[in-house]
Amino acid sequence: SAVISQKPSRDICQRGTSLTIQCQVDSQVTMMFWYRQQPGQSLTLIATANQGSEATYESGFVIDKFPISRPNLTFSTLTVSNMSPEDSSIYLCSVVHPGYEQYFGPGTRLTVT
Amino acid sequence: AQSVAQPEDQVNVAEGNPLTVKCTYSVSGNPYLFWYVQYPNRGLQFLLKYITGDNLVKGSYGFEAEFNKSQTSFHLKKPSALVSDSALYFCAVRDTYYGNNRLAFGKGNQVVVIP
Numbered sequence: 001s002a003v004i005s006q007k008p009s010r011d012i013c014q015r016g017t018s019l020t021i022q023c024q025v026d027s028q029v030t031m032m033f034w035y036r037q038q039p040g041q042s043l044t045l046i047a048t049a050n051q052g053s054e055a056t057y058e059s060g061f062v063i064d065k066f067p068i069s070r071p072n073l074t075f076s077t078l079t080v081s082n083m084s085p086e087d088s089s090i091y092l093c094s095v096v097h098p099g100y101e102q103y104f105g106p107g108t109r110l111t112v113t
Numbered sequence: 114a115q116s117v118a119q120p121e122d123q124v125n126v127a128e129g130n131p132l133t134v135k136c137t138y139s140v141s142g143n144p145y146l147f148w149y150v151q152y153p154n155r156g157l158q159f160l161l162k163y164i165t166g167d168n169l170v171k172g173s174y175g176f177e178a179e180f181n182k183s184q185t186s187f188h189l190k191k192p193s194a195l196v197s198d199s200a201l202y203f204c205a206v207r208d209t210y211y212g213n214n215r216l217a218f219g220k221g222n223q224v225v226v227i228p
Contacts, residue, residue, distance in 0.1 A: 001159070031214055042203065043157075043218045092156060096214045100145050100164055100207065106156040 002027055002095050004105035012111045013083055020079045021108045023093035028073035033102065034066070037090040046091075049076045083112045115140045115208035119219035127227050132194040134202050134222045136187045142210025146187040148178055151201040151221075160202075163187060174198070194226045 003026040013019050023032065034046040047055040047068055055068040069077045080087050088111050094102040116139045126132050138144055148160040161172025163180040171177045178189045187204060204219040 033214075042220045043216075045215060048213075048215070094157075099162070100214075101147055101159050101162050102214070102216060103159060104149075104157040109154075 001097060002029065002103045004093060004095065004103060006091075006093060006105040006108050008108060009106065010109040010111075012113060015084050015112055017083055018079055018081045019083065019110060020077050021091050021093075021110075023076045023078070023105055025074045025095055029095040030073070031096055032070065032076045033094045033096075034068065034076075034078045035092045035094065035104075037092065037107070039088070043092065046078070080110065083110075085112045088112045115144070115206050115211075115215075115217045117204050117206050117217050117219035119202075119204055119222050121222055122220075123223045123225060125225045125227060126194045128196055129193050132189075132191040132198065132224065132226070134189040134204075134224060136189065136204030136219060137185050138187060138204070138206040139185065140206060140208040140210065142208050144185075144187075145207040145209060146178075146180060147205040147207075147216070148172065148176070148187075148189050149203045149205060151203065153200075157203065160189070194224075196226045196228050199224055199226045 005024045007022045032049045035043045037043050045058050046061045047057045049055045049068050049070040051070045051073050067079045090107045092104050092107045094104045118137045146163040149157040151157050163170050168180040176191050201221050203221045205216045
């Protein structure tokens, strides 16, 4: 399985500001995924990030709000822009194992005040 | 699009008793099915998967799940629950019809194992 780390593990931010979340994988992967888990809810896919191309966003998520970078095969960032309290969530990145299962980072717990 | 239903919000079971967490799915093609567990303040941990082959699959920590195509179900089971199994369990499906790796997750089931 892949070892995935995320920074920061948690943060408290003021509304209107932006936070960039980093995701680092210990091996090269083609696809990385970003999910949001709102309090008491399931996981929702935000976007798929491929190295060397624009991220593909799911319905309801836009690049201006959640810009993603994927500079190489082991790293990605997700920025949550112009935050509001509704953005308070856990943000997780994941990668696909060759056996098709996804492995997840530990998550970034974001609170917007 | 693919979807997953986990009909129960919370599953309570006494320690030592069998544990079952229910999952049904909807796909256009063939399903790849997964179970994940989330402990408090931690990320998701992969438990087991069904891709093809035997309908009964075994995974980590003594968990198993049975794929039932006719009932479109993939229920998670453990013969004897432990207090340490108390956690949030998610079922997820990938629809091979779409040729991508997108996963749809169920809402999750909180499992409480009572000592």
